Every structure is written in C-alpha cells, then in structure tokens.
Amino acid sequence: MALPLPEETLLEMYWTMLLSRRLDERAWALHRQGKIAFHISAIGHEAAQVGAAYAIRRGYDWVAPYYRDLTLMLALGYTPREFMLNLMGKKGDPSSGGRQMPSHWSLKRANVISHSAPVATQTSHAAGIGLAIKLRGEDKVVITSVGEGSTSQGEWYEGVNWAAVHKLPVVFIIVNNLYAISVRQELQMAVANAADKALGLGLPGVSVDGMDFLTMYQVMKEAVDRARSGDGPTIVEARVYRITPHSSDDDDRSYRSREEVEQFKQRDPLLIARRTLEGEGVLTPQKHEALEQRAKELVDEAVRFGESAPYPDPEEAAYPVYAEDVQNA
Amino acid sequence: MALPLPEETLLEMYWTMLLSRRLDERAWALHRQGKIAFHISAIGHEAAQVGAAYAIRRGYDWVAPYYRDLTLMLALGYTPREFMLNLMGKKGDPSSGGRQMPSHWSLKRANVISHSAPVATQTSHAAGIGLAIKLRGEDKVVITSVGEGSTSQGEWYEGVNWAAVHKLPVVFIIVNNLYAISVRQELQMAVANAADKALGLGLPGVSVDGMDFLTMYQVMKEAVDRARSGDGPTIVEARVYRITPHSSDDDDRSYRSREEVEQFKQRDPLLIARRTLEGEGVLTPQKHEALEQRAKELVDEAVRFGESAPYPDPEEAAYPVYAEDVQNA
Amino acid sequence: MPEATLIEAIRQAMDEELARDERVFIVGEDVGKRGGVFRATQGLYEKYGPQRVIDAPLAELSIVGVGIGAALYGMRPICEIQFADFIHPAFNQIVNEAAKMCYRSNGEWTVPLVIRAPYGGGIGGGLYHSQSVEAFFTHVPGLKVVIPSNPADAKGLLKAAVRDPNPVLYFEPKKGYRLIKGEIPAGEYLVPLGKANVSRPGRDLTLITYGMTHYYALKAAQIVATEGIETEIIDLRTLLPIDKETLLQSVKKTGKVLIAHEDNLTGGYGAEIAAILADQAFTDLDAPIKRLAGPDVPAVPFSHPMQDWFMPNAEKIAAAIRQLAAF
Amino acid sequence: MPEATLIEAIRQAMDEELARDERVFIVGEDVGKRGGVFRATQGLYEKYGPQRVIDAPLAELSIVGVGIGAALYGMRPICEIQFADFIHPAFNQIVNEAAKMCYRSNGEWTVPLVIRAPYGGGIGGGLYHSQSVEAFFTHVPGLKVVIPSNPADAKGLLKAAVRDPNPVLYFEPKKGYRLIKGEIPAGEYLVPLGKANVSRPGRDLTLITYGMTHYYALKAAQIVATEGIETEIIDLRTLLPIDKETLLQSVKKTGKVLIAHEDNLTGGYGAEIAAILADQAFTDLDAPIKRLAGPDVPAVPFSHPMQDWFMPNAEKIAAAIRQLAAF
Numbered sequence A, B: 001m002a003l004p005l006p007e008e009t010l011l012e013m014y015w016t017m018l019l020s021r022r023l024d025e026r027a028w029a030l031h032r033q034g035k036i037a038f039h040i041s042a043i044g045h046e047a048a049q050v051g052a053a054y055a056i057r058r059g060y061d062w063v064a065p066y067y068r069d070l071t072l073m074l075a076l077g078y079t080p081r082e083f084m085l086n087l088m089g090k091k092g093d094p095s096s097g098g099r100q101m102p103s104h105w106s107l108k109r110a111n112v113i114s115h116s117a118p119v120a121t122q123t124s125h126a127a128g129i130g131l132a133i134k135l136r137g138e139d140k141v142v143i144t145s146v147g148e149g150s151t152s153q154g155e156w157y158e159g160v161n162w163a164a165v166h167k168l169p170v171v172f173i174i175v176n177n178l179y180a181i182s183v184r185q186e187l188q189m190a191v192a193n194a195a196d197k198a199l200g201l202g203l204p205g206v207s208v209d210g211m212d213f214l215t216m217y218q219v220m221k222e223a224v225d226r227a228r229s230g231d232g233p234t235i236v237e238a239r240v241y242r243i244t245p246h247s248s249d250d251d252d253r254s255y256r257s258r259e260e261v262e263q264f265k266q267r268d269p270l271l272i273a274r275r276t277l278e279g280e281g282v283l284t285p286q287k288h289e290a291l292e293q294r295a296k297e298l299v300d301e302a303v304r305f306g307e308s309a310p311y312p313d314p315e316e317a318a319y320p321v322y323a324e325d326v327q328n329a
Numbered sequence C, D: 001m002p003e004a005t006l007i008e009a010i011r012q013a014m015d016e017e018l019a020r021d022e023r024v025f026i027v028g029e030d031v032g033k034r035g036g037v038f039r040a041t042q043g044l045y046e047k048y049g050p051q052r053v054i055d056a057p058l059a060e061l062s063i064v065g066v067g068i069g070a071a072l073y074g075m076r077p078i079c080e081i082q083f084a085d086f087i088h089p090a091f092n093q094i095v096n097e098a099a100k101m102c103y104r105s106n107g108e109w110t111v112p113l114v115i116r117a118p119y120g121g122g123i124g125g126g127l128y129h130s131q132s133v134e135a136f137f138t139h140v141p142g143l144k145v146v147i148p149s150n151p152a153d154a155k156g157l158l159k160a161a162v163r164d165p166n167p168v169l170y171f172e173p174k175k176g177y178r179l180i181k182g183e184i185p186a187g188e189y190l191v192p193l194g195k196a197n198v199s200r201p202g203r204d205l206t207l208i209t210y211g212m213t214h215y216y217a218l219k220a221a222q223i224v225a226t227e228g229i230e231t232e233i234i235d236l237r238t239l240l241p242i243d244k245e246t247l248l249q250s251v252k253k254t255g256k257v258l259i260a261h262e263d264n265l266t267g268g269y270g271a272e273i274a275a276i277l278a279d280q281a282f283t284d285l286d287a288p289i290k291r292l293a294g295p296d297v298p299a300v301p302f303s304h305p306m307q308d309w310f311m312p313n314a315e316k317i318a319a320a321i322r323q324l325a326a327f
C-alpha cells in the first residue's frame, strides 16, 4: 500500500489518537474517583476524527464539532491541560470558562466555533460559515460533525439543504456508532446507510469505515478538496462504534449485549492503526512504548495542573450576557 | 386506453374540477369587487387534487391538506356554500367559524384535520394519525399535502421520517408548482425532482404529471393501496403549475414572465381532462355545457347564500380556548 | 400510605394510566429499553410493549407533532422531552399547533396531549441540562402548565393531566426526582388542574412559588419561623390557568408578597403574578411586591461556584423573607 | 426633513447599511426579486445583487442558523422572517444558540445578527398572520428586542441594530407600514438601543406602550386631553434591555400607570413592567397598576367583528385612561 501521507504525519496522527485514548480513559477514572462530575467519551471514534482533522488545513479551515470530538480537538491544538480544566470546570477552560458541561467545545484560536447540547444546531452554523466564505470569495472550508441519531433532526436537514442548494464549501460528517444513547439506527432512519440521506438532498454521500484512520483520511481529503475547489458540499458517514456507555450518566447494559461490545472491540481503531503502521514499518513496538510513556506523563501532568487550578469566581457567572460585557478580550 | 374507473366516476371527477375552477374564479372576482379580503387559489392544481381524492376511501380515510386543496375538499363533500362562508368569514364556516383565513381547511365530518398557516406542520400530524391507525390495527390511510417549497422545512423531513421508520399508512403528496411565492425550486432544493427526497428517507418516491387527473389517480391509487396493505408510506410529487399569482396579495409579474404563464396554460388540467374524456366518449360538448350551467347556478347561489349569512358575534372570539369552552358540540 | 420519591410517583401515574386506558401511550427518546435517562419509564416497556412505549427518533418537533396527530385521532399520548432544554425545537408544534387547535377549529378538534419534561438546575447540567422553560408557555392561551412539588401532587396531577382534554405541559423538578420524598394516598388519586395549594399557613407574608423552589421555600420558612416570622406558602401546582382566588385571599390576609422561582427574573412567571396582584390586590398591599428569581443570565452555568451563584436556596429565600417582613 | 412611511424608513435603513458595510447582507423568503411580501426590500436585490440579498429556502430555523454561522465568521446578516407568526420554527436557534453564544463561550464568540419580522393584527391576517411574539424573547437574556413606533425611530433603531454586536430582534408593526408616516432627520441618523422615549408629557398618569399600540395611545391621549386628562406616554422602543430609569421617573411624577399592548395579557410583556413598578415604584403609586392588552385567546381571529373584538384601539385605551384617572 502506498502511504498517502509522510511517515512523520502518520506518526503524529497515531500519537493524537493515542493521547486522546489515554486522556479519555483517565477521564473515566477521574469520574469513578468522584473527581469530575461528567464525562462523554470518544473511545472508538478516534480514527474517524483524526482522519477528518488531517484532511483540512488546521487553523485555517473552520470546524463545527460535536461533543465526541476530543481527538479532533487535540489534532487542532487543544491541549491536555485545557481538557482537564474543561472536565473539572476550572478557570481558564477555553471552551466556556466553566459555563458549559465538559466536551462542549469552542476554541477560537483554531477556528472551532462554540456548540451547544441541543444536537445538530451546529449544522446550519456550518452552512452559514460556508456561505460567508463563499460570499467573500475565500478558499476556506468548514467541516462539521453530528451523530447518526442527530440526523433525525430537522435542524440537520435544513442546514445540509442550504449547503447543497448554494454549493457551499462544507463537509458534513455523520458519525454513525449505531446508537443514539439507547436507540438503534433502525428506529432513527429507514435508509441502510446514513450517507444515503445525501441522495435526497442532492449532494454526494460516502459511507466509510471510520475505524480505519487512513480510509477516513482519504475520503475526507477528497470531500475537502471538492469543497475547496468550489464544487460544493459532501456528506461523509464514518461507521464507528462507541465502545463506552453514552456518557458517565449512562448504563448501556439495558440496551446492548456485552457480546456486541466485545465484538467491536476487536476493531478498536487504535489497534487497526497500530497494525497498519507497524506493517508499514512506520511504527515499532519501541516507538509505541515511547509514545505511551509520553502520553502517560502528559496526562499525569495535565491532571495535576487541573487539580491545582482555581475554580472560577462565583461572580464570573454574571457575565458576559452581551458582547458589551466581555471581559476576557 | 382502458379507463381505470367507471364513466360515472370519471364524470364526477371532472365535475369536481370544473366546480372548483368556477368557484375559484368567482373568488378572484369577489376579491376584485372588494367583497372578500383574501383568496389563495387552486387554479392549475385541480387534477392532482381530484386524482388524490378518488384514490382514497373518502369519509373513511383521513386527510391533512394544505391551503390550495379546494378541489380536494369539494371531492370530500365540502360545499360551495361552505366555501363562501369561509371566504367571507361568516358564521357557520365549518373550518374555523371565521377564525382562520380562507382556505385553511378543517372538516371533521370528512376526517379532514385542521391545518394552520405555518407550512408543513401537518406533516407530522399525518404521521401521528398513521401511527394511531397502526397502533389500533385499522385499515385506514391518511394522505397529506404540501407545496414543494414547504419540503425545505425540518417539519416536513421529520414527519416523513417517522412514517418511513415505522412503515405508517401515509401518502405524502408534494405539490410542485415550481414556486414558493417568488422563490423557484432551484433555490429550495438541489435535487431535480422533489420526489427524489424519498431516496434519502427510505421510502418510495414517484414524480407524476399532476396536470393529468388520471395519471395522478393511478399513482395515488397504488400508493394508497400500498399504505393500506401495511407496506408503508410513499411520496408522490405532483408536477403542476400555479396559473394565478400566489394569492390575492401577490403580484407575480416581478418574478416570472407572462410567456411562462401562457405556456403552462396550454396544459390547463381542465383542458386535458376534457380532451381525454371527450376522446373516450365519456364527455360531450353538450354534457360539458350542462355541467357549466349547473356550476354557474351553484356558484351564484352560494355567493348569494354567503352574502346574506350573518357574521359571527364579536364575543364568539372569546372561545373556545380550551376543550371545556367548546359550545358548538 | 407508602412513601415514594418524586420520580416513583411519576412512574406510578403513567403505569396506572397505561393500564386504565388503552388509548394512552408514551413516546420519547430512550423511553423504551432504557426506561428513560432518568428512569421515569423504567419497566413500562417490558410491561406494555413497544407499541405503548415508543422510542422516538431524536427529533423533538415530531415527537410532539406525531403526538398531536395521534391525539386528533383519539389517542392519549404522553410525549417525553428528555430535558426541558430540548423543548425549543418543538416550540412551533406546541405554540402554533397544539395550543391553537381547539380555538382555530371552533372546537371541532381538540388535542388531549401531555408533554412531560424534566426542568431545572443544581445538578451540574450546565446551560443545556438545567433550564426552566415554563414562562415561554404560561403566556400561551390554550395550553395548561403544571409543575408538581411533591410525590402526591406529582402523581395526582399527572393522572389528571392525562385525562384532561387539552394539551398539558408537565414540568418535573429533576433535582427533586430522588431528593423529594413523601406519602402518596393509596388507591386512585387525582389532583385537579387549576388549583393552588396553601402548603404552609402563615400571617406575616405570602410566599408564592412552585416546583423545586417550593422545596427550598419550605426550608426557608422553617428557618425564619425560629425568628418569629410566619410565612404563608402557596404552591401553585398549576401555573396556567392561574388560581387567582387563592392568591388574592392570602394577600388580603398578609399584605406582603414574595414570589420565588428558579427561572431568570425578567419576563419570568413571577412577573405575571406580580402584575395580577399589583392590580387586583393593590389596596391590600403593605409593601412592594418582591421577586426572588434566577439572575438574568442565559442559563445555569456548569462549574460549581457559578452554579451555586445562580441557584436559589433556602438561605437566599430566608434572607428575602426577612427583608420583606421588616418592611 | 422629508416625510416617509414606516416601511420606507425601514428600507432606507437597510439600503444605507448595505452601502456602508459590505459585511451586511439580507437573507429571507422572497426578499430578492419579489422585494419582500411587504416590499421592505424592494429595489435592494437590483441594487446589491443576489449575493447581498438572498432568497432563502422556505425554512426559518436555517435562515436564522445560517445567519448565526455567517455572523460568527464576521458578517452582519439581517434575517427576515416573513411574519412573526413564523418565527416559532427558529425558536431553538434564537433562544438556545444566538442568545447564549456570547455567554457560553465566555465572550469568545458573539453573534451580531438582526432578525426582522412584521408583527401584529388588524390587517385581516387571522391566527397566523397577526401574532405579537415579543414576550417570548424579552424573557431571554442575551437578546435585544426592539419595536419602533414611527419612521424616524424605525430607521435610527434599525441602523443601530445592524451595528450592535449582539443578536437583535426587530419587530415591525405591519399595520403601520403605510399608515404611520413621519419625518426622518436627514443624513446619518441613529437611535441608541436601550432608551425609551417620552413621546408625550403629562401629569395625570403614565401610559407605557410601544409599536402599533403607541399609535393608538397617542390618539387616545388626544381624546382624553379634551376632557382635561393629561397623559404622559412612554414609547419603550427597546423592550430588552429595559430602560427602567425613564419609567421610574415618570411614575414618580404621575403616580398612576397604564400599560398597553396588543399581545395577550397573561405573561405578556406588560407583566414585567408592572412587576418592576410594583417593586421599585411601590411608594410612588396612587392606584393599582393597570394593563390593557389583547384578550387571552390563542391569536387574532380573521372575521372582522371578531378581529375588532380582539384589537386594541384609541377608544378602548381612552376608556382605560378615564377609569384610571378617576381612581
């Protein structure tokens, strides 16, 4: 297989996935220890996210993510320390200064817009950014993601429709992990693949194995190039699996079997990536071990940093309601 | 051509279209005379509506219409007198007792539910009726209609999606007259045919010449049969043209050429129906003349009836806000 | 009388209504196998099956829209909105459709529908899992709006809501789901919609409240009672239609009014109560009408110190009582 | 100073802002070739082209959502909702997104967006072309809500709204589009948001109102003036944030308050004004705070006699003034 990216980049992608996984696992541990109140996980989704991130010009293109996009965020320069501030609701959390729940991202320096919890509302924001890019005649692209369940929302449909009608430079990622909390895909949609929704909206739709970071990267790259060259939007469905419960508030045993979960763990995106990269001689067990070591150190350090960081002052909650009140500018 | 329905029924369908046209024309005249405040027209849409009406078991199946469905309503037993009460906002208007604008239908005796002005809200109502029919194990069917522009609403998408997921006995009619007021189809959707939206929702979609009542009838009949037999919903796109301005408040000269309108008048659904029926020997010029005569009499009588009918008392406006206040039951 | 938590009371009400009337069904996200994210419908899917307890697509407007359609056909749907914060996509269906159906059809069509949604903060839910949304709907004629404050009312009001021929919004104080316990009268138990409850009699001032804030209010009244201030508390229970009678009677007696709710102040439900009293009880008033409400920020923040800053509690209410009593 | 109608003033404001700032664009249904169903954007499509005056799909939530996205990117969109009655599908985008963006991102992202919508009845529009919707939004911190009552304000407020860094809802009294005429100061003319206007001074009572009802209020004040009653009228202009200062000053002087709006009474905007005054002006008040508002029915009916029954007018307001003045 001809590698589509330089070795260094591939290693960076692998590193990002690994770091994401270790941060995510630590978050679950912190939750068990009662040190954080909530976590919503990206475990199983890492390959799809890193594939998407490396298909855009990071820091130049725009991103409208959703709550599972930890790996994507790390690829855009979000740091482990920042994630810990976010998890713990500490001062300096760049997403919201502790106002939003964890994993409700925003990172202005990386062109990541703020999203909310009501699902799919970011879809029309992405279309609007695409419209602005087009009106200004720029060559930027915007990518946006939602879960497959969220495509049941009229919010999603209307946003994609705008981009299709106006041929806007947007890539709409549908992260299909088969479940919306407990509700399976069959109760959300009557099409076999979420990507088939593209057929009704008049844009290309591709369904891809989102457990394989290189496949995801390649499909995303095509879609992003297409958007950048003015040919319009694409829907990319990344087929993944959520290996953990929906969130730290969930208990998934009521709605799916342990066998099913175990089966999908065989296709863990980190294992697949490691196998590919080792097969290509890009990664060695030694290199992997070194990365693990570095991840552990970074995560440990980030936790210490987060724990010693102060909480916001209560009175910070009073602003900024209006742009006039902004005090962090 | 083998006629799909008894001659008598075909004549009835033709009669309904003719009566609808003459009532509609009279409404425009009444508006010009300052006798009514508002009219929204079905002219050009008659064939699609009569085709749909005769495909269901009228009075048994359920209907969630939209404001252009005058012909459909007449086929369901709505009377010229009732239409005049409705146009004039007089007491006894069966849709709303003068509360709603004209052509916002409701006719409980014919299983026609009340619809509002915000477009496409009736789509999920139709899905809900379909769900109720299915839950009760009945063999009824519900049909519902919207314009092609209204399919841009998330409201429409979500309602159809429900029916597709649960295989509900619903037929979703999209009346494509190319315009939503002034906005052409190309600015509403990126698909060539509105029926293509079915591809993204996982149900069959058929695009049909809605200017030909027999074609419309046959396609609707299939879709209704399919729904009744438990095989699920269908989208039927009726390609028509709105020969009049959008409503009595509209001036269509700013957004479409007179040539275009003239061209479509050549395909007037009444002319097509008359040609077909005369060709088959079902209709003769004499019979046609008699129908015209009867229509004129009926319309004249209805106008007189409407004009002499009283307005609602002002205080009627105070109720019924809640079911407890219902005074007409 | 057995003790139950608030959420058990709600579950009981649904269970009994499902058993009583086969037109009743539940529709919402994760209400089936999962039993609801707060477990309000736990066990009902197993008991009544997927035709009576329906896992909906993740799409609130159609959850309500489908409910309306089914109600028009003669069913009695209970729609669950997973969090009140997610009722906004269904606003058009609730306000333009459900609320106006009876009026616009001159009574030919009615919408016997219940929409349940957990509301309120203090549970670390941040901006989008903490909202109070009642004021958007108490402005809408054609809707009924109910908020229970204790298990007995929760059960009796929900059962009455299911039987009501109108669209009823039923907001549940989620922070109280397991926190608030109480006895529930045995057997068939209904609490009529539209009737407020004087949950604590008192002579010095009238404290008007509902839902979770009522829980704090009771505690606050206990605190100030030790200081000799006797607070009369009115638990509204039904916010629309408003039980003006009960309010006016109490104010006639006390002459002082404090209105408390968690939702933000400006344009909140308390404004209407204040406005009614400033008109109809003007001559009975001995002091300015006071409101204690959430601050005018977009929603409850996540981080604990900021959440605490936002939330009402017994101490804040006690302070407001003292100030008003001293007027 | 040239005279203009209300709608001409609105068009002028958009024309000037489009010319001044290339980040400004208009998006809505039929705003292009058709020039808007009320002709508010007439000529602008021809002048600025389809990139600056965009005919949107028939889908309000995405009209607002796309506007928000473009605003985040640095544009200054003006979104037109064809009738205020159709703003409901966009409720989630307005309340959960636009209003909360600045707060939830701790100020990193702001939404400089204007949403224009014609509101109000008396034009034979029935339940869905007559609604007043301001009270849904004046409850939402993070939004600004503006309603002009005359051409000069309409122009100056709209231009200020376009330049405001926040989401601004700008509701236009459609019955007054051609009915209300007035002079507009020449040259660049801005009216600051957040400032009410004492449009008629008087000593006997304060009449607080806005928009179309202000038009009737002026006439009512003229009628009762001939009977010796001097009404002070406050035209709010900006409903959120509220200019409390101006209100309190006036009530200090007159001691009596009548609040008038077309929207239905319960939970309407007037409730908040009454509540503020019942607290902060309590000792200044010589009479109950009165509200004259639309009746509590779901919306304005179509048929003339019923529409008249619903609508406020100069006579109804004059009657309320007389009654209050006599207290």
Ligand SMILES: Cc1ncc(C[n+]2csc(CCOP(=O)(O)OP(=O)(O)O)c2C)c(N)n1
Pocket (backbone or CB within 6 Å): A068, A117, A118, A119, A146, A147, A148, A149, A150, A151, A175, A177, A179, A180, A181, A242, A246, C029, C058, C060, C082, C086, C089
């Ligand atoms: C409008 C809205 N309704 C309900 C919820 C509650 N909720 C949070 S996540 C979720 C499931 C989302 O499923 P999916 O879109 O498939 O994404 P996934 O979590 O599987 O990645 C639900 C129902 C919400 N956040 N927003």
Ligand SMILES: Cc1ncc(C[n+]2csc(CCOP(=O)(O)OP(=O)(O)O)c2C)c(N)n1
Pocket (backbone or CB within 6 Å): B068, B117, B118, B119, B146, B147, B148, B149, B150, B151, B175, B177, B179, B180, B181, B242, B246, D029, D058, D060, D082, D086, D089
């Ligand atoms: C939610 C909503 N937005 C806007 C309108 C105003 N409006 C009334 S009809 C119409 C055009 C509808 O076009 P289409 O759906 O194609 O139906 P047609 O009138 O062409 O039959 C519009 C924009 C409305 N009624 N509802």
Ligand SMILES: [Mg+2]
Pocket (backbone or CB within 6 Å): A147, A148, A149, A175, A176, A177, A178, A179, A180, A181
């Ligand atoms: Mg999912």
Ligand SMILES: [Mg+2]
Pocket (backbone or CB within 6 Å): B147, B148, B149, B175, B176, B177, B178, B179, B180, B181
């Ligand atoms: Mg059309």
